[in-house]
Amino acid sequence: MLSGSGLVAGYRKNAPVLDGVDVEVPPGGVVGLAGPSGCGKSTLARVLSLLQQPWAGRVSVDGVAVTGFRHAAPREQRTKIGLVFQQPRQAVDPRFTLWQIIAEPLYALGRSGEATDRVAELAERIGVSDELLHRRPHEVSDGQLQRACLGRALVVRPRYLICDEMTAMLDASTTAALVRVVDEQVRDGDTGVLAISHDEMLLERWASRVIRLCQEHVWDADPRPSVPGHAPTEVIGHA
């Protein structure tokens, strides 16, 4: 389980963005995270992927409490959590080819010997041709680049995957293709996914549970009732 409990985090003193948030992402399932713009979804994604230290509260990975964040995050825990961002162009080195982008985490971990086979296997799954693998970001579309970013997030077989608005700028068919790849990873790799999206229809189709992150000033006085046949919705984010 990837879990956060009592998480308090923010950027300005005395103005927490997250104020006592509890969240659990079990392996082998998709949890949806919705909520209004600015309520802290990306902040929660950064904290859970150990890129941002919370002011208070605890993150634990498979029952082991995280003791360090960012550069101090233990490598074993850090590599268990993959992250895909909304804007692929801001998330990659523009000098790298798609092959290098996907392989990068293996090189960083000193496992470059696995790269040739692993990138070939992933390229097929994410739908990136050999020819595309040799192109650089400015030579491919956003959807093609996002496929490579998903490949990069999966290359070290993370136990958990956080998709932060992964499909927000993509068309319906690319969205469906990427969701399919993530679902295969859930099924075959027993990976736990936190899928963050503004698109609640997508989340209701995709996730087995949807949580809404609210702040007091954007508290939804009328949280959407759960609809029969759709993922149940719960509201978190209050101390």
Ligand SMILES: Nc1ncnc2c1ncn2[C@@H]1O[C@H](COP(=O)(O)OP(=O)(O)OP(=O)(O)O)[C@@H](O)[C@H]1O
């Ligand atoms: N680096 C930062 N420095 C200062 N404030 C920030 C920073 N990043 C985010 N914030 C602020 O924190 C709040 C939460 O931002 P966050 O990006 O987590 O929200 P979000 O729910 O993901 O929004 P969106 O749905 O629009 O992406 C916002 O008010 C935002 O302006």
